[in-house]
Amino acid sequence: MTRITLTVNGEKIERDVTPRTNLADFLREDLALTGTHVGCEHGICGACTVVIDGQIARSCITYAVTCDGAGVRTIEDFDDDPLMEKLRHAFSAEHALQCGYCTPGMLVAARDLIRRGSAGDEDAIRTGMSGNLCRCTGYVGIVKAIATVAGDHDVSREEISQADVLGPAPGPAAHDSLQNIQRDAVPPAAEKRRKERVAAPTLASPSDANVQTGEITQDGSFTKLTQTITVNHPRNAVWDLMADIEKVATCMPGVSLDGPVESNHVDGRMLVKLGPINADLKGEADIIRDPENWRGVIDGKGRDARSASLARGRVEYELAETDEGNGTLIAVSIAYSLAGPLAQFSRGAIVRDLVTRLASAFAQNLEARLEGREPDQDAQALDAGSLVFSVLWDRIRSYFARLLGRKPG
Amino acid sequence: MKPVAFDYARPRTIADALELLDARPGAKILAGGQTLGPMLNLRLVQPELLIDITRITDLITVTETDDGVAIGACVTHASIEDGAIGGIASGHLDQVAAGIAYRAVRTRGTIGGSLTHADPAADWFAALLAFGAELEIAGTTGTRRIALDDFVKGAMETDLGPDELVTAVHIRKCGREARHGYHKICRKTGEFAEAIGAVTVEEKTGRFRLVAAGGSHAPVVFTDPSSLFRTADPLDVRSFDVDMTAAALRDAGMNADDYDLRLRAVAMQRAVKEAAQR
Amino acid sequence: MKKQGVGARLVRKEDDRYMRGRGQFVGDIRRAGMKDVAFLRSPVAHARITSINIPEDIQANVVTAADMASVKPITAVTSLPGFKPSNQSILAEGKVRHVGEMIALCIAPTRAEAEDLVARVEVDFEDLPPVHDMLQAREKDSPLIHEGWSDNIFLETLVDYDMADAEREAAVKVSREFSTARQCMSPIEGRGAIAEWDHRLEQLTLHTSTQMPHIVRSGLAECLGLDHGSIRVVAPDVGGGFGYKGILLPEEVCLAWAAMQFGHPVRWLEDRRENLTASANCREHHYVMTAYADKDGKLLGIDAEATVDSGAYSSYPFAACLEAAQVASILPGVYDFPHYRCHTFSAATNKPPILPYRGVARTGVCFAMELMIDAVARELQLEPTDVRLKNLVRPEQMPFDNITHKHFDSGDYPEALRQAIKAIDLKAVRKRQKKGETDGRLLGVGFAMYCEQAAHGTSVYAGWGIPMVPGHEQANARLTPDGGLELRIGAHSHGQGLETTLSQVGHEVLGIPHEKIKVVHGDTAYTPYSTGTWGSRCMVMSGGAVAEACDQLASRARGIAAKMLQCKPGEITLKDGRAHGPSGELSIEEVAHVWYRRPQDLPEDVDPAGLEVTSGYKPERDTGTFSYAAHAVTVAVDPETGEVEILDYVIVEDGGVLVNPMIVDGQIYGGAAQGIGTALYEEMIFDSEAQPLASTLSDYLLPGPTEVPSIRVFHMETPSPYTRFGVKGIGEGGAIAPPAAITNAINDALKNLGAELAVSPVTPRRIVEAIAAVRRSDAA
Structure with missing residues (x-):
């Protein structure tokens, strides 16, 4: 619990909050100011819009603790506000509300738009109000109501406190009742987790000359990336090397095994980092080796307890002779499928982008191992980004070299 | 959709923030929270400690430098929209700021927070790659400067170390003849850009930076994009070859499908057109 | 006295409390000792639950199906022959059938702490093959959703009005396949409920965000084995319904049980992720259709096979088959033609159950029928409005019993279309199209019509035999x-x-x-x-x-x-x-x-x-009022990016006598905005594992102020002969025609390129890919 002091609707408030309490919940649950509505809790719908130190903000993604020392105004504070009075009248006259759920946020945002002089014409009003969703009215009445009030409003007489604070409110000048780190109830697992964290990657320098990456394809529920690696060892030597599952598996950044392989089965985990998201997939894998066809499959599945998400992964490889038996061409495919909250987004390509990087790092680590260049053990780390990026840029440069060479004149 | 429990700290200096970051590996920086907030609420991010840097005076500054301007990491999109960086690029960046998400998000979202997150669909990311901006980064062992080009490692992946903090963005002042273009294609106003094209052309210095961003793929910067035009004039938009550009993006490693590649190429074409018309 | 009765444009009495933040929605209600609930939901679409591991220290605050043995599952049956009932356990029993299905209820002082408990419960699953698509569900070797069923079909229906005759007589035959996306109605306020036991009245009180408190009460009584008298259901202010809140929720039953069991009030407020990934969906239709016509565009018959993705369970009270079976009876729409066949399938899949959304089956039906009219017009090189005028039910035929025995009460359908043609200025649009746009965009104009049966009662619903028949x-x-x-x-x-x-x-x-x-x-x-x-x-x-x-x-x-x-x-x-x-x-x-x-x-x-x-x-006839409208829209399509801009949108509507014209306009605007969402933006995508790929409003796009144009509404006012004051129901109509009208406009814009869209929403990607497909086939 953290003690905060702030002014809400003109009244000085002192309360204890947990750091994870967002401002909307604080206003609604602690102060019983239920006019601020919660619609999406991720900053899209605008139902929770309030004013913090003169600027409108999303109270669902602003934490109460960060508003220590701020002045907050909610819809309940605008009963006697002359501009809001005009807006209320216009909203009613133009039928700008039906169920009324979005209305408080809509009015707070509309008032701000007019106050800043940004409600010049219909397009400006529509764009200016695009952060507030209404499912009932089709916005027709809302836009008309705002236009009516804006047409009447003298912006030049408004005290616009723009840009006097460059950062998010309340800023450095505000009262601060906080001294030390404020503890919320940190779960007991935290201490343990901290120690498990792996150091930043220090991967061997990339040499992608022998690794070729193919296109991403969809194979049932699996997203699949195929690569080929060429190494200067005969096929049976490579086959034997590939039998060491621990060595093969740990070429995948973030993978570690919990014990030895028994009956072609192994327990393990994989740490995956995507920006601020960390997934710790704990699970198991089955290994199939098919010597007749020089093929192998590692089939794994894991669960990230933190996000309650499930992942499946499959690494398949097939060896072919090249360079008259002196070399081996390894076709590796890496496929994955996700289930649960981590999967439930439309921007799956971000995960693809990550998996492409992971897969490339895997192939390069594997190539290094097979060529006897042992990658640092710490390399089983979180993100493979740095590695692939330079590859990408090399390829861009080579592309332009080719392109420029082709250029006429 | 409530976050996990976390500790909270509000350091007053960059040094204090770095010390906390170093001492608590499970910490996350809160620079405005307009991207982090949703991820916290969805429990996609589960930090042990949130370090609120929005009250560090040194991060909330706009300073004229010898060759341009340094914008503190915690300067909000809204203040840039309202003119905080004034004359740089004849208001071009003010307009980019005004197009980010929604006003109620811009008032708290910060330029440093956005760049650190490195979402390929983010406006600053694309716009400032075209400017060739540099970042100032502070770490426990000192500070460093890095070109934004080198900072980005992929979609949502950056060069930032676990104990480092972006403190400022340096934007070089362009000559008066410099032209800028920015075009984003969104399904709806304020939402993730499906494709962004951004361009800066300085004919005097020969600087020409053309960016393809948006969507979910790591952005690509063309520092010598003249080859994407069929004629020598880089601002002759009619000679910009969309199909060749889409192919170039694929060849640059953008693992996207035809539609996504072509959409970026079209966004680039339209950014060039905007620059040419200025 | 200023006129205040029927026909007055009065401002609303209810506005003031909302505008001052003093509405009272379920989330605004406080009760002493109230605790919050969060549900553990399935991350997978189809699996057997092999174990649920609850840490010992939290077992008292976690409820699973094993604790609720006395509670009956939700079973919404119909009396239609061949209907297969499904049992929806309140908490999953042994098996989960869609992502988001509830497995455990966790109680804590706050929602955040309840979610902490959810995170500590571990469930082991044995995967079963998921059915993610309704056509896959219909295949012979498809995995079965419900044990004991012979296939995945809740209900199959067939009507045939001498279809073979049309096939013989027709000069042209036009076939198409249409589909509409699965949607989530997404009112800005989600569902939510507070349950408490009143010891003085010996009564369970449930405050819940519902459209039908009395039906929820009946449903609770049936599931919990309580007398109706022991239950009070209160629907306070409700933040939008649109059909989403026309259901008895397993969450409500669970909460009611928990309030009785734990002895203190419990609250659950659906969050947006639950709303999008776990709760009811709607609208997913698929049509294979053939139109038969003479050379002048007069329709001789329509032959259709329609499938509706009903999801995993039959929801209460509307049941899983309302949508598909209704398709058969309303597909002919506003048209009069002599032959008709329709074969429908209500398919079960591993997705959340569906509910009727504003317009119910009509939005999909209108999409299929109106796109078909345009396809016939293109085939015969006729103006699509001319084909419509040739086939519309005429005013002198009113009241009119159509081919499926729907009794259209009154109206002048051709007049509505003529007014729409005039308002959108079809001639001017055609002229401008010939000239071309300077910015390279393509201009298109589209029309769509519908009639909307409303307030239909006993005689209609008795035939369905669903748990709720209005009297x-x-x-x-x-x-x-x-x-x-x-x-x-x-x-x-x-x-x-x-x-x-x-x-x-x-x-x-x-x-x-x-x-x-x-x-x-x-x-x-x-x-x-x-x-x-x-x-x-x-x-x-x-x-x-x-x-x-x-x-x-x-x-x-x-x-x-x-x-x-x-x-x-x-x-x-x-x-x-x-x-x-x-x-x-x-x-x-x-x-x-x-x-x-x-x-x-x-x-x-x-x-x-x-x-x-x-x-x-009850009205003199309870077969329903039929309001109707003609929608007309002009769009500009960017063939490079697939972006669509709505340039003008006109609605000519006849809702009978209007009690409050301002409110009627509001309903039409709001409905049309949702229709625009259906047409261009909204889509619940599932992957091949039936995993939903939208859990935020950045994934599931709701139209905002810049996505909805200033719609122009014109009224005709033909009274219903059967109702008091001559009023007709109009609440849903606005949402019915936009997908059809807009898609017709886009197809009109693309017709010279030879591209045609038949899937909603018409996304930029779909447009660009349709154009590319034509180019590829031209090249080949």
């Missing part, structure tokens, strides 16, 4: 001692403005000033039984019931006034809130005052029934 709608009217009027209805108003429009009806009958009329709704303890708010029924049904009750109240008041004025009741007329007799007059206020406060002034033989009446109402 006489009831209302209670009470004169208060100070001459005010209280109206009580069992339906619920959540944006429709019934607090205003029903007051207008009360005023129309009794002349009591609008300001003195109060409408009470949404509480089973205070209001007469009603099936609730759905099917655009309230203005017709509750409005009719209020008028009926007020009529009787007027007669009672006349009786008392007659005693006071010492004349016969028949000699009293009520006008403008006053009782006029041969020798004098009284205000209604005086009549009420005497009845309640000064009974000593009345003779002993006064009618003892008093000034409170509950009465019921």
